[in-house]
Amino acid sequence: MSAPDRSGVRVVLAGGGTAGHVIPLLATADALRRRVPDADLRVLGTSEGLEARLVPERGYPLVVVPKVPFPRRPDARALRFPGALRRAVGAAAGAIREIDAQVVVGFGGYVATPAYLAARRAGVPIVIHEQNARAGLANRLGARFTERVATTFASTELPHATRVGLPLREEIRTLDRAALAEEGRVHFGLDEGRPTLLVFGGSLGAQRINEAVAAAGADLLAAGVQVLHLTGAGKDVPAPDQDPRTGACYRALPYTDRMDLAYAVADLALCRAGAGTVCELAAVGLPAVYVPLPIGNGEQRLNAREVVEAGGGLLVEDAQVDPGWVRGVVLPLLQDGPRLEVMATAAAEHGDRDAADRLVDLVLDAAGADR
Template sequence: MPEHTPSIVVAGGGTAGHIEPALAVADALRDRHGAKVTALGTRRGLELELVPERGYDLRLIDPVPVPRKPNLDLVKLPANLLRAVRQTRTILQDVGADALIGFGGYVSAPAYVAARSLKLPFYVHEANAKAGIANKLGVRLGGIGFNAVSGSGLPGAVVGIPIRSGISGDREGEAAQRGREAWGLSPDRSTILVTGGSQGARSLNEATAGAVAELSKAGFQILHAYGSKNDAPAVAGEIDGYVAVPFISDMAAAYGVADLVVCRAGAMTVAEITAAGIPAIYVPLPHGNGEQALNATAVVEAGAARLVADGDFDADAMVREVRAVLDDAGTFNEMAAAATNSEAGQVADLLADRIVADLGH
């Protein structure tokens, strides 16, 4: 073990899919090893809210978009990268960094280059089923790669996704009780959690608005996070057992009350729901390179979840899929058992232990 307090920088900005794994590892580094953790981000992402809430020092650099296709950002890339690398080098030196771990996104490419230039050990975690350009660059520069799933295209061990502590599907636990009090939910009714983020929530919101009346009549209650950038569904407040909120900050409580989750298939979302042992219906975003569908493939094949294409998901499909799970005790129990028996593991602890152990050599 190093004689001094290890100083580790986590680089994961932009979306929650990059930030939450970074913060999960940050928690493990701090709680298990007493490390000083600094988060690297940009002004573009959710890190401006999420990182300070978790109590970490956030240092900002200019974002460096790495385009998948030729465009103006590609022309600007060399100058943008050079500027961001200089900014990152200054931050790494200022905090006395011993190592860095990145999770992809705008902030990671300059972080990897800066760490390499300072001869710091650095690590690369890929959460998605298809590795991004920044993370591929990191491994090519000498970073040690880790993958959430096999076949991502990134060299490195398959370890899963780091998730925050406290995630549980225990409906009798403290988090579940907290959720029922916060949202006025009954412990005697099965609860459907619907969440689709902000920009990706439109089709989920439309299907939910059309399905909640029938689902309520069938005895279910619905907790629906419709996205802070979207309008509340017109039926909000009119249907018994339908609770519509713009955003859920206490996801531990949401998972605690949920019997079934209907949502997109972001890598972090799939990992958390599976670790909580909750059956799910995934409706992957129809954009990008198809990574959302791939993120859910393993748990669907294991029997823990169902997959419905966005174009096929409407109110009728939602009612049909939900009732196929919640009206059949055998199906529900099989799916819950498959999720509970998955290899979610303690990935954050594993990565934190590896980083600190390497510093001791």
């Protein structure tokens, strides 16, 4: 094996399993490469998460670390946990040694805990980024080992926390919605001059939102509103196609790999409140009605709270979302252009496009590198 390139900063980035960990990690890696073109980077991830595909596609070496969930009850998995954790820490330590890493950057998730433990044992500085308003277990542990703790939201409770925002993928960070609007309309087959509702619920969709909007679809089209509905993989949504009188259409797709164009054509989004969604919509100045996932620890409600309080969105409980609510709340909002403009301005003023560079500042400081 050839000797590693030591002319640039040497960084191990750890995070995987979900888009919430992987997308900010890749955005940070890209920002590091922009700032330090000869940076030597390694990414720790699992073999089955999104990172297994996305990291190599982006051109970064992926080091697979065994997935070791924290045991939550005294069962057989808990008995296997110490040995599994040792193996995962060993894999992380190997990646740190391979490039003689100057800093380890963790984004939470299954691989972050082994990375933090391996870095602490090796005496390598740690930088943490917490995506959600409510910190996960891995980052709560890691924050005990470092004073360089970055958060997306000001309300996140972690020791030494500094709000930097959420590192965004490049096509969103640089998005000019007005400049791409026509390309987006052509791409999705939409008309100019119509109010446009963008509906989505993540890669798997949001069933309650899907059903409510589809059932109210005829009323939206009759009012001249066009709908771009990303239903989620495997979700069949029986929605109308086009209103014969107004000509407004309903475009239902399982997903798109051009969310930049979807944001560009929309006047309002109706969606869940994952941290990535909230931060992307605010950054590009797209007002939204956020419907937090009704299960889990309530983090999605916290994620949306700040932009809603700033006037850039509305928050509604999942149980309220039905066809009548779409007709009575969402439709009038889409017809109120001045209010949407005010909300868009508030969202953009609250949003943040420079989080990746601020996080890179912390990483380079930890590595002792010149900026």
